[in-house]
Amino acid sequence: MTAAGPTPAGGRSRRRGPSHANSGYLFVLPFLLVFLAMLVLPLLYAAYLSLFREQLVGGTVFAGFDNYTRALGDDRLVKGVLRVARFFLLQVPIMLALSLAAALAIDSGLLRFAKVFRLGIFVPYAVPAVVATLMWGYLYGPDFGLFAQIAGKLGLDRPQFLSADHMLGSMANIVTWEFVGYNMIILYAALRAIPHDLYEAAAVDGAGSWRTAWSIKLPALRPALLLCLIFSVIGSFQLFAEPQLLQRLAPNVIDSAYTPNLYAYSLAFTGQEVNYAAAVSFLLGLVIVVASYTVLLVTNRRSRA
Amino acid sequence: MTSTSPATSLPTAGGATAAAPATRHRRSLASRRSNLLTLAMLALLIYFLLPLFWLVVASTKTTADLFSSFGLWFADDFSLVSNIRKTFAENDGVYGRWMLNTLFYALVSAGGAAFLAALGGYGFAKYRFRGNDALFGLVLGSIMVPTTALAIPTYLLFSKAGLVNTPWAIILPSLVSPFGLYLMRIYAQDAIPDSLIEAGRIDGAGEMRIFFTIVLRSLAPGIVTVLLFTLVATWNNYFLPLIMLNNPDLYPVTVGLATWSAQAVGGSGSNPDLLALVVTGSLLSIVPLVAAFLLLQRYWQSGLSAGGVKG
Numbered sequence: 001m002t003a004a005g006p007t008p009a010g011g012r013s014r015r016r017g018p019s020h021a022n023s024g025y026l027f028v029l030p031f032l033l034v035f036l037a038m039l040v041l042p043l044l045y046a047a048y049l050s051l052f053r054e055q056l057v058g059g060t061v062f063a064g065f066d067n068y069t070r071a072l073g074d075d076r077l078v079k080g081v082l083r084v085a086r087f088f089l090l091q092v093p094i095m096l097a098l099s100l101a102a103a104l105a106i107d108s109g110l111l112r113f114a115k116v117f118r119l120g121i122f123v124p125y126a127v128p129a130v131v132a133t134l135m136w137g138y139l140y141g142p143d144f145g146l147f148a149q150i151a152g153k154l155g156l157d158r159p160q161f162l163s164a165d166h167m168l169g170s171m172a173n174i175v176t177w178e179f180v181g182y183n184m185i186i187l188y189a190a191l192r193a194i195p196h197d198l199y200e201a202a203a204v205d206g207a208g209s210w211r212t213a214w215s216i217k218l219p220a221l222r223p224a225l226l227l228c229l230i231f232s233v234i235g236s237f238q239l240f241a242e243p244q245l246l247q248r249l250a251p252n253v254i255d256s257a258y259t260p261n262l263y264a265y266s267l268a269f270t271g272q273e274v275n276y277a278a279a280v281s282f283l284l285g286l287v288i289v290v291a292s293y294t295v296l297l298v299t300n301r302r303s304r305a
Numbered sequence: 306m307t308s309t310s311p312a313t314s315l316p317t318a319g320g321a322t323a324a325a326p327a328t329r330h331r332r333s334l335a336s337r338r339s340n341l342l343t344l345a346m347l348a349l350l351i352y353f354l355l356p357l358f359w360l361v362v363a364s365t366k367t368t369a370d371l372f373s374s375f376g377l378w379f380a381d382d383f384s385l386v387s388n389i390r391k392t393f394a395e396n397d398g399v400y401g402r403w404m405l406n407t408l409f410y411a412l413v414s415a416g417g418a419a420f421l422a423a424l425g426g427y428g429f430a431k432y433r434f435r436g437n438d439a440l441f442g443l444v445l446g447s448i449m450v451p452t453t454a455l456a457i458p459t460y461l462l463f464s465k466a467g468l469v470n471t472p473w474a475i476i477l478p479s480l481v482s483p484f485g486l487y488l489m490r491i492y493a494q495d496a497i498p499d500s501l502i503e504a505g506r507i508d509g510a511g512e513m514r515i516f517f518t519i520v521l522r523s524l525a526p527g528i529v530t531v532l533l534f535t536l537v538a539t540w541n542n543y544f545l546p547l548i549m550l551n552n553p554d555l556y557p558v559t560v561g562l563a564t565w566s567a568q569a570v571g572g573s574g575s576n577p578d579l580l581a582l583v584v585t586g587s588l589l590s591i592v593p594l595v596a597a598f599l600l601l602q603r604y605w606q607s608g609l610s611a612g613g614v615k616g
């Protein structure tokens with residue numbers, strides 16, 4: 001904007017520009033310093049550690065990519081990664097569909113008490129994953145769990161939420177419960193920012209609310225939906241608190257490698273295999289970045305086609 | 306073009322103006338459909354609130370009643386007050402410590418992260434210094450780096466530096482919020498007109514002074530948003546404190562409750578009486594955050610609408 005006006009004043013401010021511009025460093029420096037120390041440094045350190053191996057004789061020795069070849073051939077790790085990938089494919093579509101439906105419903109103006117719904121659905125986001133998991137764990141429980149009680153009253157078999165077959169679904173339910181509200185709020189915020197002249201134009205064209213939702217709201221929501229999707233990729237692949245806590249209720253179903261993160265944790269703190277754990281962490285980070293970019297690429301290509 | 310739409314979503318104006326036309330032109334259709342939609346949404350709402358209702362009911366029960374009475378209704382014995390008293394008395398009042406620890410970690414981390422993000426986001430948005438785009442791109446790319454992949458190397462670095470088992474081990478890693486920076490950059494771009502900064506310069510104010518006296522106030526809704534979301538992230542954090550701390554006096558409430566629940570359900574030597582305290586402690590631990598979100602909703606909702614749009 002300033003560059004557009006070749007007036008004397010504009011010229012002066014442009015000449016003074018660089019000095020102003022450079023004070024930008026002052027503003028971004030504190031963030032960047034902490035960013036380097038707390039994000040870049042640990043990442044590099046993990047990469048460095050992952051190249052070594054601890055031996056009973058000779059201490060820590062350089063191992064090249066041995067840890068990585070071991071990880072890629074590690075059945076427990078591969079199974080864990082596939083399990084969280086399955087979790088992602090199962091849970092995220094349901095969660096995002098519910099969030100989208102709720103956001104559209106609240107924004108549609110067709111709803112009574114819209115504000116109550118918006119806040120009520122959002123509340124679980126303020127509940128820590130630990131509390132949510134403990135709570136759902138008690139609800140699932142075969143003894144005094146709510147569902148077991150209800151099934152008992154109705155004379156039905158007690159549902160086995162914590163069995164091997166249903167564990168992933170039970171966990172998906174907990175995560176869905178926690179995060180629908182959060183995603184809904186992001187989507188709702190994006191809906192509210194759609195300029196109203198678009199709605200007016202649609203109304204003039206005689207579009208109903210379904211048509212408006214489909215042709216105006218959904219396209220406008222794309223960036224926000226993508227953001228939610230990326231956050232969901234990251235969240236799913238680093239699943240930790242839920243399986244770690246449910247492990248106590250179902251020790252035979254959830255082993256120490258149920259999710260890759262749980263595996264890295266037990267490698268580092270139970271098995272004392274720090275170098276291998278670093279390689280696993282690093283690989284997991286890589287998997288997440290690759291998965292996120294795949295999501296970005298796929299959605300971009302689809303929108304262009 | 307871009308500068309007009311966010312203006313409507315800024316704090317106070319947003320509520321009234323954005324909703325009005327949307328409801329007006331559809332009111333004619335509304336009356337018929339709203340009941341069905343409201344009912345469907347009611348079912349969804351029940352799903353989200355029922356577990357919390359269960360938690361409220363459960364924290365009024367003794368451990369024995371938890372097993373014997375129906376989950377969704379109160380037992381004859383209303384023991385909420387005695388449960389709360391016992392929760393705070395257990396292990397010489399360690400629960401109160403956990404809550405204070407959580408509050409301290411969360412407030413310091415969130416305050417620091419929001420401040421760094423506001424300062425940095427404003428810097429990236431309003432100053433075209435060399436390397437601006439590259440540095441911002443680097444930070445943006447790091448949003449995808451999972452925090453838990455960092456936790457183990459951070460632990461190892463911290464144990465070398467002697468920071469493990471100190472509050473710093475929780476606070477320092479929580480100060481970085483790449484998403485917060487991203488949000489603040491977008492927010493600053495829209496909420497701070499260049500003319501405002503220019504006016505400050507003409508008055509002879511330095512860049513920092515302009516930021517602290519003029520800009521900061523206009524960034525407030527964005528800052529509250531970042532503050533609240535970092536607050537939740539730190540408040541809810543489990544993995545980091547679990548690996549960083551082994552002194553129960555330093556635990557946040559999440560790790561504390563997890564250890565209690567392990568003692569309550571564990572096999573031999575377990576203490577089933579703790580169950581009622583885990584339930585009551587869980588309820589108490591979520592009250593502050595829920596209250597904060599409800600009280601500050603006007604701020605975080607307007608702050609989010611600026612960030613959500615450009616995604």
